[in-house]
Amino acid sequence: MMGKPESDAGTGDAPSAKLIIAAGETNPDLYYRTRFLTPDPYVFIEIGGRTTILVNDLEVDRAKKQARVDEILPTRSWEEALSKSGRPASTVNIVSSFLEERHISSVSVPFDFPVGYADGLSANGIRPVPLSGLFFPDRALKTREEARWIREVQVGVEEALWVVARILAESEVRDGFIYSGGIPFTSERAKSILKREMLERNLLAQHTIVAGGEQACDPHMEGSGPLPAHLPIVCDIFPKHEESRYFADMTRTLFKGPVSAAHKALYHAVLEAQEKAIALARPGIESKELHHAVVRSFEEAGHHTGLKNGRMEGFFHGTGHGVGLEIHEAPRVGRTGEILKPGHVITVEPGLYYPGQGGVRIEDMLYITETGAENLTTFPKDWGTVAIP
Amino acid sequence: MMGKPESDAGTGDAPSAKLIIAAGETNPDLYYRTRFLTPDPYVFIEIGGRTTILVNDLEVDRAKKQARVDEILPTRSWEEALSKSGRPASTVNIVSSFLEERHISSVSVPFDFPVGYADGLSANGIRPVPLSGLFFPDRALKTREEARWIREVQVGVEEALWVVARILAESEVRDGFIYSGGIPFTSERAKSILKREMLERNLLAQHTIVAGGEQACDPHMEGSGPLPAHLPIVCDIFPKHEESRYFADMTRTLFKGPVSAAHKALYHAVLEAQEKAIALARPGIESKELHHAVVRSFEEAGHHTGLKNGRMEGFFHGTGHGVGLEIHEAPRVGRTGEILKPGHVITVEPGLYYPGQGGVRIEDMLYITETGAENLTTFPKDWGTVAIP
Numbered sequence: 001m002m003g004k005p006e007s008d009a010g011t012g013d014a015p016s017a018k019l020i021i022a023a024g025e026t027n028p029d030l031y032y033r034t035r036f037l038t039p040d041p042y043v044f045i046e047i048g049g050r051t052t053i054l055v056n057d058l059e060v061d062r063a064k065k066q067a068r069v070d071e072i073l074p075t076r077s078w079e080e081a082l083s084k085s086g087r088p089a090s091t092v093n094i095v096s097s098f099l100e101e102r103h104i105s106s107v108s109v110p111f112d113f114p115v116g117y118a119d120g121l122s123a124n125g126i127r128p129v130p131l132s133g134l135f136f137p138d139r140a141l142k143t144r145e146e147a148r149w150i151r152e153v154q155v156g157v158e159e160a161l162w163v164v165a166r167i168l169a170e171s172e173v174r175d176g177f178i179y180s181g182g183i184p185f186t187s188e189r190a191k192s193i194l195k196r197e198m199l200e201r202n203l204l205a206q207h208t209i210v211a212g213g214e215q216a217c218d219p220h221m222e223g224s225g226p227l228p229a230h231l232p233i234v235c236d237i238f239p240k241h242e243e244s245r246y247f248a249d250m251t252r253t254l255f256k257g258p259v260s261a262a263h264k265a266l267y268h269a270v271l272e273a274q275e276k277a278i279a280l281a282r283p284g285i286e287s288k289e290l291h292h293a294v295v296r297s298f299e300e301a302g303h304h305t306g307l308k309n310g311r312m313e314g315f316f317h318g319t320g321h322g323v324g325l326e327i328h329e330a331p332r333v334g335r336t337g338e339i340l341k342p343g344h345v346i347t348v349e350p351g352l353y354y355p356g357q358g359g360v361r362i363e364d365m366l367y368i369t370e371t372g373a374e375n376l377t378t379f380p381k382d383w384g385t386v387a388i389p
Numbered sequence: 390m391m392g393k394p395e396s397d398a399g400t401g402d403a404p405s406a407k408l409i410i411a412a413g414e415t416n417p418d419l420y421y422r423t424r425f426l427t428p429d430p431y432v433f434i435e436i437g438g439r440t441t442i443l444v445n446d447l448e449v450d451r452a453k454k455q456a457r458v459d460e461i462l463p464t465r466s467w468e469e470a471l472s473k474s475g476r477p478a479s480t481v482n483i484v485s486s487f488l489e490e491r492h493i494s495s496v497s498v499p500f501d502f503p504v505g506y507a508d509g510l511s512a513n514g515i516r517p518v519p520l521s522g523l524f525f526p527d528r529a530l531k532t533r534e535e536a537r538w539i540r541e542v543q544v545g546v547e548e549a550l551w552v553v554a555r556i557l558a559e560s561e562v563r564d565g566f567i568y569s570g571g572i573p574f575t576s577e578r579a580k581s582i583l584k585r586e587m588l589e590r591n592l593l594a595q596h597t598i599v600a601g602g603e604q605a606c607d608p609h610m611e612g613s614g615p616l617p618a619h620l621p622i623v624c625d626i627f628p629k630h631e632e633s634r635y636f637a638d639m640t641r642t643l644f645k646g647p648v649s650a651a652h653k654a655l656y657h658a659v660l661e662a663q664e665k666a667i668a669l670a671r672p673g674i675e676s677k678e679l680h681h682a683v684v685r686s687f688e689e690a691g692h693h694t695g696l697k698n699g700r701m702e703g704f705f706h707g708t709g710h711g712v713g714l715e716i717h718e719a720p721r722v723g724r725t726g727e728i729l730k731p732g733h734v735i736t737v738e739p740g741l742y743y744p745g746q747g748g749v750r751i752e753d754m755l756y757i758t759e760t761g762a763e764n765l766t767t768f769p770k771d772w773g774t775v776a777i778p
Contacts, residue, residue, distance in 0.1 A: 025596075026415070038609075039596070040717065057701050061607045111505030116519040118504040130505040192589075199588050200581075204595065206631065207414075207428065218450045220427075242595065312446050327428065 015129055018046040019107040021117055028325035029135045036067035043095055092120030099126055110135045140330040141343030147367045150345055151376050153248035157237045158379045160197035164190050168388045173229040173257040187223035198239050205239035216359030219317055229257035232358045238327050247327045249347050250377055251363035255387045266352055270360045273297035273350045277319060281366050281373035287337030291319040294350040303352055313354050320347035323365055344368040404518055407435040408496040410506055417714035418524045425456035432484055481509030488515055499524045529719040530732030536756045539734055540765050542592060542637035546626045547768045549586035553579050557777045562618040562646040576612035587628050594628035605748030608706055618646035621747045627716050636716045638736050639766055640752035644776045655741055659749045660770060662686035662739045666708060670755050670762035676726030680708040683739040692741055702743050709736035712754060733757040
C-alpha cells in the first residue's frame with residue numbers, strides 16, 4: 001500500500017498538558033496512549049506525565065478494566081454541576097471545568113483535533129495549541145513487543161497468499177485467462193479467499209488489491225473480473241489485527257503460465273531496485289536515500305517515469321511508509337523523509353506501471369534495529385516462486 | 390449498539406462555500422458527497438452547489454472513474470507553482486491558492502475539521518467557520534436506495550444469527566454451560582461464526598457482542614469464555630458493507646435451556662418497552678418521546694434504574710440512534726432528540742442490566758416513511774424463537 005502525500009506543519013510552541021477528544025476506535029494516538037477502545041469519543045488529558053480520562057457511565061466499568069491510565073473519572077459529576085449552574089453539559093464545558101480545576105489554561109492538541117472543540121475551548125478561555133508532527137513521538141518507535149504483533153499479522157498475510165498461490169498452481173490457462181475448477185478465476189474470488197483466510201486469524205482486511213494486467217497500472221485499483229494469465233498480478237494485502245489493532249503490509253506480484261521476456265525483465269527491475277533500497281536500511285540513514293536508490297536504479301535500467309498521453313507511467317509513488325496502528329504512519333520514505341531510528345517499521349515497495357504492459361510492485365516490511373534492519377516479510381520473491389507454471 | 394453521548398454545538402454563521410480535507414475512507418460526509426474512497430486525504434470544495442476535488446497523481450485516474458463530482462483537479466499544478474514561488478507545497482497552501490483563484494475568503498468546515506488546517510488557512514487569510522450539526526443535512530434522510538442498501542446488510546446479519554441459533558438448538562447443557570460437539574460453546578466461537586458468515590456477504594463486523602450472564606451487564610462488553618445456559622445471551626451485531634459502506638444494527642437476546650420466571654419476565658419487560666417505542670415511530674414525533682416511553686414502561690413494571698453499590702443498573706443508555714454510513718449518526722433517540730422525518734433510519738434498543746441477574750437488550754432498525762415506519766429487522770423476537778430448548 002503506497003504512502004501518503006506530504007503532510008503539513010502545525011503551529012506554535014507546545015504547552016506541557018496534552019488533550020485529545022476522540023473515539024478510541026478511530027484515533028490511533030489515543031489508543032496508543034490508553035489502550036482503551038471505544039466507539040464513541042472520550043476525553044484524554046495528560047498533565048506532567050499523569051494521564052486522566054473522562055468517560056460516560058456506559059464506559060466506566062470497562063475503562064477500569066482496560067484503560068492503562070492513572071485516573072478514570074466519570075463525566076457525570078461535571079454534567080450535574082454544569083446543569084445546576086445553567087450551562088450546557090457539553091464535552092467542551094466538561095473539559096474546560098476539569099482544566100480550570102487543575103489550573104491549566106493552554107493545552108497541546110493533535111493537528112487533527114476538531115476545530116469545533118478548539119473554538120469552544122478558546123471561548124472558555126483555554127488556549128488549544130495544535131502540535132505539528134507526532135503527538136506521541138514514541139509511537140513511531142516500536143518496541144520488540146509491538147514488532148512481534150506486527151509480525152503476527154504478517155504471518156497471517158503470508159499464509160493467506162500461499163492459499164491463493166496454491167490455487168494458481170492448480171489452475172489452468174485458457175484463452176489468456178486463468179481457470180480454476182472449470183471457471184474463470186477472478187479478482188473477486190481471490191480477494192474473498194484472502195479475506196476469509198485472514199478472518200480466521202482475526203485479521204480485518206479492507207481494500208485488498210488483486211489486480212491483473214492493465215488494471216494494475218493504477219496502483220490503488222483493487223481489481224475485478226477474470227484474472228489474466230501471462231501478465232503480472234499485483235497482490236497488495238494490508239490487514240489489521242482485531243485485537244492488537246496493528247497492521248502489516250505486503251505486496252507480491254504473481255504470474256500464471258509462460259511469461260514474456262519483457263515482463264520478466266520488468267519484474268527483475270523492480271526486485272533489483274527494492275533490494276538496493278533494503279540494503280541501505282539502517283539507523284542513521286535518511287529514509288529518502290532509499291527512495292533515491294529506487295529512482296536511480298530504474299533510471300539506470302532505462303525505465304522511464306513521467307506523463308505519457310496525459311497519464312503517469314513508470315514509478316510515481318513513494319518508496320514506503322511507516323506501519324503500526326495506522327497503515328500509513330511515520331516515518332515517510334519518499335522524496336522527503338527523515339533519519340531512520342531503531343524501532344521504525346517501514347515498507348519498501350517500489351513499483352513500475354506501464355499502460356499496455358501492466359504493473360509490478362514488490363513490498364516488504366522492515367524493522368529497524370540498533371545495528372541494521374530485520375525483514376519482517378518472509379514470503380519469497382524469487383522468480384521460481386512468483387512465476388507459477 | 391448503544392448511542393453516543395450528547396454532542397457539542399459549533400459556532401458561527403455559515404459561508405456558502407464548503408471545505409473538507411479528509412480521507413474518503415474515514416470521513417463519511419466526504420464519501421456521502423463524492424462516493425470516492427481513498428486511504429489518504431484529499432480536498433473537497435463546494436461552491437454554489439458545484440463540487441471540486443483536488444487529488445494527487447496517484448488518485449486522478451480512479452477519481453475520474455469513481456468520484457461523483459463536477460470537477461477533478463490534480464494538486465500537481467499548484468505544487469509546481471508554490472515551489473517556484475518558494476512557498477511550501479503544503480495542503481493548506483494548495484487549498485488557499487485554489488480558494489483565492491475562486492475569490493473565496495471564508496469557508497464552512499465540519500465541526501471535526503482538523504484545527505491544524507484551520508489555523509493554516511487563517512494564517513493565509515481564509516476564514517474557516519465550523520458548522521454545528523450535520524455538514525450535509527440530507528445525509529440523515531435516506532433515499533429508498535440507501536434504505537435498500539441498509540436492508541441488504543440487515544439480511545446478512547440475520548442469516549448469520551440464524552446459524553448461531555441453529556447451533557444453540559443442536560447443542561446441549563452440562564453443569565450450567567452450553568456444549569456443542571462435546572466442547573463448551575464460547576463467545577469467541579459464536580463471534581467467529583457470525584463474522585465468517587457475514588464476510589461471505591461482504592460484511593465487515595467489528596466488536597460484535599456475544600455476552601452471556603454477568604458479562605452482559607456492561608452493555609459494551611464483547612464477551613468471552615464459555616456461554617452460560619439458562620441466562621440471557623446478548624448478541625449485538627453491527628457490520629458495514631465493504632462496497633456500499635452502509636451499516637445495519639441488530640440485537641437479540643437468546644437463551645439456551647430452561648429459563649427462570651424472573652429472566653423470562655425481564656425479557657418481556659424489555660420487549661414490551663421496545664414495542665411501545667416502535668409503535669410511536671412516525672414522521673413528526675420528537676424522537677425523545679420514544680425514549681420516554683421506554684423509561685416509563687420500565688418504571689411502571691417496577692424495574693429500577695440508578696446506582697447500586699457504585700454501579701449503574703437498570704436502563705442507562707439511550708434508546709437508539711441513526712444508522713447509515715456511520716454506526717452512530719443522526720438522529721439521536723434519547724433524553725434529547727429531534728423530530729423524526731421521512732428517510733430517518735433509527736434503532737430502537739432498550740435494555741435492562743442487573744448485576745447478579747444479567748442483561749437483556751432487543752434492537753430493531755426502523756425506516757421512517759411518509760406515513761409511519763417500516764421495520765427493517767425481520768428476525769423474530771417471540772419467546773418461542775429466542776428461548777431455545
